Amino acid sequence: MDDRTNGKNRRKGWIARMRAAPPYVSVPLGVFFVFGSFLSFLPVFGLWMLPLGLWILAPNVPLADRMARRMLKWSIRNGFVRVKRVERPEDQERSPPSDD
Secondary structure (H helix, E strand, O other): OOOOOOHHHHOOOHHHHHHOOOHHHHHHHHHHHHHHHOOOOOOOOOOOHHHHHHHHHOOOOHHHHHHHHHHHHHHHHOOOOOOOOOOOHHHHHHOOOOOO
16 A cells, blocks of 8 residues: 555645644634635636535535535546446355356
8 A cells, every 4th residue: 555545645735634623723724715716807716615615614604514425426427537447256146146
């Protein structure tokens, strides 16, 4: 297992730390990102801020959690995000026997 897939190292990212931050820190920052996405005509702000803000707000605000999940499902369905499927041992037990 390389460093990127290690569970300990995966949680050290800036966004992961913001999701684990107390609500009085993560909620204002998430709201800033969501409202900043509406100022996408300015150079620094952009539409990239909307999913980031929703992702930071998701653990604390149920509405943001639903919106983030819908956005992720939509992006997977339309090919913007690829999902790599990993076969698990319990999946192999349920598969029908082959005709070999």
